[in-house]
Amino acid sequence: MANPRPLPIDPLAEAKRQWIAHGWTDAAGGMTAVISIMRAQQLLLARVDAALKPFALSFARFEVLRLLAFSRQGRLPLSSVVSRLQVHATTVTSTAERLIRDGLIVREPHPHDGRAAMLALTDDGRALVERATDALNDEVFSRPGLSETDTADLVGIVARLRRDAGDFTDPRPLPDPL
Incomplete structure (x- = not known):
């Protein structure tokens, strides 16, 4: 690009x-x-x-793996993944199918809802997402191309744009500002 x-x-x-x-x-x-x-x-x-x-990860595949790795038990309902990533269920399902095919996650039955599915990280998936996260932190996130002050200002401005567009509401109590 x-x-x-x-x-x-x-x-x-x-x-x-x-x-x-x-x-x-x-x-x-x-x-x-x-x-x-x-x-x-x-x-x-x-x-x-x-x-x-x-x-061999797209950002969409990385996001699913990272979200699962952040969860307490390495598993979440498919509906929670859709909600947290703010993408259409079809997109998450398609991404999940590729991750399942590659042995990075598995689909499990939901323990309380027979109609729902859980996505769970495999050991290979956890190892891969940790290595990929290290690379992203080193190559992109630790050096986004802006000073710390500009980065904080930009995040705050974009957060206001997102909030005002209805992307989220301020939770109570408020966390530290972005």
Whole structure:
């Protein structure tokens, strides 16, 4: 996704200039913000993908494994995985099937609901997600490309955007601010 060499101009600055030139001044700042976030997501996802490639994991597969590894017993109901990852059930089911095929998780019956399924981490899955997490921490998360202050400011701004869009509500009592 990244260019082999930087462009001579910032295409988003040029897009903003064009927006203003075409009379869309009121929308120019918002367009620039939205497209900037989308481009940053592409750049960061490329780094994440590169860090996970040696483990044959997509970020979606990593997220399922990491979520299960964070749980107390290495297992969660499928519905909880869907809810916590905020993706469609079909996506989680498809991702889970690939992880099952690769021996990284197993599907188990739910202990209290015969209609529901549990996803459980295998020993191989736990070992892989720990190695992949170390790689992500080392190659991406410990050096996101921003100073600590800018990182904290960005997380706070994006958290407000997400909250105001209805992505979550502030829990009570409030945790430390992002």
